[in-house]
Amino acid sequence: MMKVVVLRWGHRLRDERLTSHLLLTARAFGCSGIVVSDVNDWDILETMTKIVRDWGGPLTVEMGISWRKVVTAWKKKGGISVHLTAYGENIQEGNVLKRIIAAKKDILVLVGSQKVPSEFMQSQVSDYNVSIGNQPHSEVAALAVFLDRLYQGRELKKQFYEPKLRILPNPRKKVVIKFGERDTLKS
Ligand SMILES: C[S@@+](CC[C@H](N)C(=O)[O-])C[C@H]1O[C@@H](n2cnc3c(N)ncnc32)[C@H](O)[C@@H]1O
Numbered sequence: 001m002m003k004v005v006v007l008r009w010g011h012r013l014r015d016e017r018l019t020s021h022l023l024l025t026a027r028a029f030g031c032s033g034i035v036v037s038d039v040n041d042w043d044i045l046e047t048m049t050k051i052v053r054d055w056g057g058p059l060t061v062e063m064g065i066s067w068r069k070v071v072t073a074w075k076k077k078g079g080i081s082v083h084l085t086a087y088g089e090n091i092q093e094g095n096v097l098k099r100i101i102a103a104k105k106d107i108l109v110l111v112g113s114q115k116v117p118s119e120f121m122q123s124q125v126s127d128y129n130v131s132i133g134n135q136p137h138s139e140v141a142a143l144a145v146f147l148d149r150l151y152q153g154r155e156l157k158k159q160f161y162e163p164k165l166r167i168l169p170n171p172r173k174k175v176v177i178k179f180g181e182r183d184t185l186k187s
Contacts, residue, residue: 009067010114011039021140030158040064055165071110107150111139112139
């Protein structure tokens with residue numbers, strides 16, 4: 001099974017919530033790692049560490065490394081990079097997703113915030129520029145749709161490793177149990 005890691009470019013310390021939502025989405029939708037490039041944000045590291053402790057892993061979390069180094073190292077190891085951008089090949093119209101899956105390689109997904117460096121569109125950085133529709137919207141929405149298409153929904157049944165807490169789906173009430181125990185913590 002291919003490994004998928006998300007690289008968040010352009011995180012601003014004053015804009016912590018959006019990056020947190022992006023990273024939570026990456027984890028919940030099947031990624032095995034996340035990188036916040038070029039900047040260290042210890043609050044986000046703490047949030048993600050708590051999430052993995054309570055809701056399970058595995059998930060690698062890296063920060064502060066330059067995006068260029070991450071991309072270069074990834075490609076050196078034989079992985080491919082996919083840049084999510086409104087300007088790329090529309091995932092719904094062409095065969096870009098088929099080509100990505102057919103490559104059978106680990107995938108580094110590059111996601112921006114403000115305007116990304118123009119090099120991101122170049123083949124040295126991105127093997128594929130993929131748009132989730134050619135309208136500008138949100139990095140969280142773009143990542144969720146991309147991962148759901150890539151995994152064809154299987155990620156929504158993913159079992160996480162060693163969680164402390166687990167939600168028991170219920171049509172009417174909130175039920176959270178301690179993993180392996182019968183006691184209901186919240187309902
Ligand atoms: C809120 S957008 C900002 C885009 C920026 N204003 C620009 O013109 O490049 C932030 C990120 O969301 C992602 N994104 C937004 N719309 C997208 C789309 N239609 N398809 C794929 N990714 C998208 C891209 O990764 C983008 O860098």
